[in-house]
Every structure is written in structure tokens, then in C-alpha cells.
Amino acid sequence: MVVAGRRKSIAFFIALGAGLISVILLLYIGGVLFDWRSGILLFLGILLLTMIISGVVLNTAFLVREIRRNEQHDAFINAVTHELKTPVAAIRLYLETLQTRAVDEPKRKEFYGIMLQESDRLLTTIEQVLRTGRMGAASRKPNLLPIDLSGVVGECLARARILHDIRPESLEYHPGPPVTILGDLDEVRAAILNLIENAVKYSGSDVKITVETASVDGKYVSLRVRDEGAGIPRTELKRIFKRFYRVPGSLAARVKGIGLGLFIVRSVAKRHGGRAWAESEGLGRGSTFVLQLPIAK
Amino acid sequence: MSLILIVEDEKHLAEGLRFNLEAEGYQVQLAETGEAALELLVSGEQTFDVVILDVMLPGKDGFTVMSELRQAGNFVPTLMLTARGRSEDVLKGFSAGADDYLTKPFDLSILIARIRGLLRRHEWLRTSLNHENAVSTSPKPRDTFTFGDKSVQFDLLQLRVREQTFPLTLMEANVLRYLIEHEGTPVSRKSMLEQVWGLHEDTDTRAIDNFIVRLRRYIEDDPTRPRHLLTVRGLGYRFVAIPAKKD
Numbered sequence: 386m387v388v389a390g391r392r393k394s395i396a397f398f399i400a401l402g403a404g405l406i407s408v409i410l411l412l413y414i415g416g417v418l419f420d421w422r423s424g425i426l427l428f429l430g431i432l433l434l435t436m437i438i439s440g441v442v443l444n445t446a447f448l449v450r451e452i453r454r455n456e457q458h459d460a461f462i463n464a465v466t467h468e469l470k471t472p473v474a475a476i477r478l479y480l481e482t483l484q485t486r487a488v489d490e491p492k493r494k495e496f497y498g499i500m501l502q503e504s505d506r507l508l509t510t511i512e513q514v515l516r517t518g519r520m521g522a523a524s525r526k527p528n529l530l531p532i533d534l535s536g537v538v539g540e541c542l543a544r545a546r547i548l549h550d551i552r553p554e555s556l557e558y559h560p561g562p563p564v565t566i567l568g569d570l571d572e573v574r575a576a577i578l579n580l581i582e583n584a585v586k587y588s589g590s591d592v593k594i595t596v597e598t599a600s601v602d603g604k605y606v607s608l609r610v611r612d613e614g615a616g617i618p619r620t621e622l623k624r625i626f627k628r629f630y631r632v633p634g635s636l637a638a639r640v641k642g643i644g645l646g647l648f649i650v651r652s653v654a655k656r657h658g659g660r661a662w663a664e665s666e667g668l669g670r671g672s673t674f675v676l677q678l679p680i681a682k
Numbered sequence: 683m684s685l686i687l688i689v690e691d692e693k694h695l696a697e698g699l700r701f702n703l704e705a706e707g708y709q710v711q712l713a714e715t716g717e718a719a720l721e722l723l724v725s726g727e728q729t730f731d732v733v734i735l736d737v738m739l740p741g742k743d744g745f746t747v748m749s750e751l752r753q754a755g756n757f758v759p760t761l762m763l764t765a766r767g768r769s770e771d772v773l774k775g776f777s778a779g780a781d782d783y784l785t786k787p788f789d790l791s792i793l794i795a796r797i798r799g800l801l802r803r804h805e806w807l808r809t810s811l812n813h814e815n816a817v818s819t820s821p822k823p824r825d826t827f828t829f830g831d832k833s834v835q836f837d838l839l840q841l842r843v844r845e846q847t848f849p850l851t852l853m854e855a856n857v858l859r860y861l862i863e864h865e866g867t868p869v870s871r872k873s874m875l876e877q878v879w880g881l882h883e884d885t886d887t888r889a890i891d892n893f894i895v896r897l898r899r900y901i902e903d904d905p906t907r908p909r910h911l912l913t914v915r916g917l918g919y920r921f922v923a924i925p926a927k928k929d
Contacts, residue, residue, distance in 0.1 A: 463738075463766065466765050466766060466767075467738050467765045467766075469765075470765035470785075470786045470787060471692055471695065471765055471786060473786075473787045474695060474765070474786035474787035474788065475692065475694045475695045475698060477787045477788075477790075478695065478698040478699070478702075478787075478788075478790060479694075479698055481789075481790040481791075482698060482701060482702055482790065485790070485791075486702070486705055492701075496698075499694045499697075499698075502694070503694060635740070635741060638738070638739070638740050638741065638743070639740035639741070
């Protein structure tokens with residue numbers, strides 16, 4: 386209902402903008418036809434008209450953007466609420482169980498394991514949110530140091546394999562020639578982990594992921610993470626990097642997330658003078674995410 | 683023993699709840715999606731005493747599941763258990779037809795107390811109804827239908843065949859009652875869906891056939907050659923209390 390209301394107001398304001406512009410144009414053309422000799426007035430008129438038109442256009446554009454952002458904000462708040470409260474609820478439930486009931490040893494061990502997993506999940510969400518906050522603060526510059534890229538990638542892959550219990554052949558790594566980049570280790574690691582994490586999340590039960598690094602013209606190194614999972618519609622390839630944005634539909638409901646991962650990836654790329662983008666043949670046909678960073682001289 | 687359905691896609695939470703409710707002596711069944719839950723609840727194969735329903739589910743969300751369930755005429759006591767605690771969410775839950783609403787993270791003892799509350803309310807309602815019936819129409823003839831050497835005791839949800847007693851689910855009893863009320867006349871699958879399940883959409887009417895297969899196993903001497911529950915080709919079924927003599 387709320388969404389429908391917003392759509393309506395977007396449509397209304399666009400129509401209003403278009404209407405105003407056409408009224409002004411009509412009046413103006415009428416004026417010119419009657420009095421075409423006064424050159425200075427004509428010039429001033431054109432100037433004024435351009436200003437009015439651009440004002441109306443800008444106003445409409447900003448309004449539409451603001452409404453969209455609000456919509457995403459709501460979805461984000463819901464997702465974060467869920468991602469923060471669910472692990473706490475699970476941890477609390479198991480702690481209360483251990484406190485109030487007789488639980489045998491194997492079950493007890495299982496419960497401890499579950500609580501650890503849930504606290505990791507909680508920490509990941511908190512880190513994502515905090516990191517997004519830090520990225521937004523312009524004053525914070527990345528702490529640039531020489532990093533061995535394949536070492537970081539290897540470390541991230543090892544972590545993902547343990548965390549998601551993935552067999553080595555389902556998560557392959559083809560390292561290119563060794564390269565050193567100038568980067569903030571913490572940020573670069575977060576970006577790579579986010580890409581691998583996404584590939585796992587959107588692969589469903591049949592995980593098949595290839596990670597490779599290659600140098601581009603000797604200036605850049607590109608890290609490609611390819612999965613054979615859900616895929617991305619062409620129209621969404623750019624939007625998915627926006628903050629809070631998640632592709633609408635049943636997939637977003639099935640795969641939990643808060644819409645910050647790719648935003649972090651792109652921010653890290655930008656802060657390091659590189660870029661990040663996605664490629665996909667379409668829904669159901671897998672996707673490839675590329676993170677390109679400059680090589681240290 | 684009360685049977686509780688937990689609709690929750692977070693495996694850890696669902697398993698933790700199951701462990702605790704089983705320790706409390708309840709029987710527990712899990713469903714991961716709203717669609718699966720609706721199928722379990724509407725098919726009537728089992729009668730649940732309480733449903734614990736999450737909101738953020740893959741596919742149909744909890745609010746949708748709740749209102750569809752109530753529209754289908756299923757009034758099982760339901761507690762919505764969700765991370766969404768804003769007042770508009772709580773109100774949405776109640777207006778969808780929830781009996782109770784609890785936000786995550788929750789206190790285990792409070793959750794259990796609320797489940798007990800729902801079960802108790804259900805139980806009280808049943809006793810008070812029985813009491814009313816007893817007062818107004820005593821001595822009321824038992825809600826029983828007898829044919830041949832078999833009798834269906836609708837109030838006890840059981841079927842007696844000679845010395846044997848078979849328990850019936852509520853839905854099985856309702857299907858049987860509907861057929862018996864129309865004894866001798868063919869009943870279409872569609873009308874059964876409408877009258878017994880309260881469904882008006884174009885649901886797959888074949889689901890009924892499974893019920894008939896089960897009922898035949900109880901009441902027919904030879905389920906492969908039914909004599910009471912006859913198939914009317916292209917339409918539905920017909921119940922015959924006293925079948926014609928075998929040739």
C-alpha cells in the first residue's frame with residue numbers, strides 16, 4: 386500500500402513537471418511570434434526559461450530520488466532488524482535451554498556450535514553496517530600499504546570454505562602471476578570476502594565458484610569471482626552496487642541480506658583508484674563479479 | 683498430546699524451539715516456507731493445536747499465510763513470532779488473524795506460557811461448547827451414523843468396524859459427514875472442496891482423492907472394489923449406506 390502510494394506520488398510529480406514545462410513553452414512561443422524584434426528581451430527570456438525548466442527538472446529528479454531512497458530505507462531497516470535480532474534470538478534460546486534443561490553432552494556441544502555460528506553471523510552484520518558508515522565518512526582515508534593480493538585471496542577462500550563447509554573443488558582458485566597492490570588490508574579483505582560470500586549465498590545448494598586473478602595491461606589486476614547460481618537481469622547489473630539496494634522479487638526473500646555487501650565492494654574499489662562491476666547472461670545463468678585494483682609501482 | 687506446527691525458515695531457531703517444545707511434552711512439526719505450512723494446514727491430514735508463525739519467510743510471508751489460512755476457514759490458534767516489533771507490524775499481524783504476537787528475541791518461558799495460554803483457551807472453548815450441548819439437548823443422541831456393521835462416531839472422531847476402532851482426522855470426519863449427508867446422490871469434487879474445506883479457488887481437486895483412498899481403507903472390506911464409497915466418473919463420489927447385494 387505504502388509503495389503504491391509512493392509510486393502514485395512519483396507519477397504525479399513527473400506529470401506536474403512535464404505539464405508546467407509545456408505550459409511555459411506554449412506561452413513563450415506565443416510571445417516570440419508576437420514580438421520577435423526585441424532581441425535583448427528574447428535573450429533574457431531564453432535565459433530565464435532555461436533556468437525555470439532546469440529548476441523544475443532538478444526538483445522532480447531529486448524528489449523521485451528521495452522517494453526511492455526512502456523506500457529502500459524501509460526495506461533496509463526491516464532487513465537489518467531481521468539480521469540483528471534473529472541471531473540474538475537463537476543464541477538466547479539456546480542459552481536458556483542450556484540453563485533450564487538437562488541436555489546431554491553431544492547435544493550440548495551441538496548447541497555451543499550453533500551459538501558460535503550465530504554470533505559470527507551477528508558480527509558479520511554489525512561489521513558490514515559499521516564499515517558502510519566508515520566508507521561514507523570522507524575524512525577517513527584508507528591506510529595504504531603494499532599487499533600481496535593472492536595471499537589475501539587465499540586467506541579469504543580458506544575462511545569461506547570453513548564457514549560454509551564447501552569442498553575445495555566447489556570453490557576453485559586460479560591465481561595469476563603474483564602482484565602487489567597498494568591497499569588497505571582490512572578494506573581489500575572485506576571486499577573480497579563480500580564477493581565470495583555473495584557467490585556462495587546466491588549459488589543455492591549446488592556451489593560451483595571459480596576465483597581468478599589476472600593482470601590487465603600491467604597497470605591493473607582484476608579479481609574475477611564467477612558462480613553458476615541465480616544470475617542477474619541485465620537491468621539490475623548496475624543497481625545492485627547501490628547502497629541498501631536488493632533486486633526485488635522472491636530471491637531477495639529467500640536469500641537473506643541487508644543490501645550493503647556490493648556497496649562496500651564498489652566503495653573499496655573507488656577508494657583504491659579501481660573499479661568493480663558485474664557481468665551476467667541473465668537470470669539462472671550465473672554471474673561474474675570483477676574487482677579491478679591498480680598494481681603498486 | 684498437543685501437536686504444534688512451527689513455521690520458521692531459520693533452521694537454528696526452529697530446531698531450538700522444537701527441542702524445547704518436545705521437552706515440554708508437545709509433538710512438533712516444522713515447515714520452512716509459508717506455502718508448505720498452508721499445504722499442511724489446509725489439507726487437514728493432521729490437526730494442529732497451535733501454530734507458531736514467523737513473518738519473514740521465503741515466498742509467502744507470515745501475514746499472507748495468516749490471512750489465507752483464516753480465509754480458508756482454518757481457525758487454529760496461531761502465535762506470530764517475529765523480529766518485527768513496530769506497532770504497525772503487530773497490528774498487521776492481529777488484523778491478519780493472529781491470536782498472539784511475540785517479538786524476537788523472546789524469553790523462552792514466556793513463549794511457552796503463551797503457547798499454554800492458547801491451548802488452554804482452546805480447551806476451555808471445547809469444554810464450554812460440550813457443556814452447552816449437554817445442557818440444552820440432554821439426553822442428546824450421540825453424533826453417530828451407523829451403516830451395516832460400521833459406525834462413524836463424529837463427536838469422538840472415530841470409526842468402528844465390527845470390533846476395530848480407527849481414529850479419524852477432523853477433515854476425514856468432515857468429508858465423510860458431507861458424503862453421508864448426501865447419501866445416494868453423487869457429490870462433485872468441487873462442491874466438496876467448497877463445503878468441507880471452504881475453498882473457492884481453482885484448487886487441484888485431486889487432493890480429495892487421497893482422502894477417499896484413506897477412507898476406503900477404513901470402511902471398505904476390499905478397498906480395491908469399493909461398495910460404499912463409489913466413484914462417479916468425471917464428477918466425484920457417491921456414498922451408499924446399504925449396498926445392493928453382490929451378484
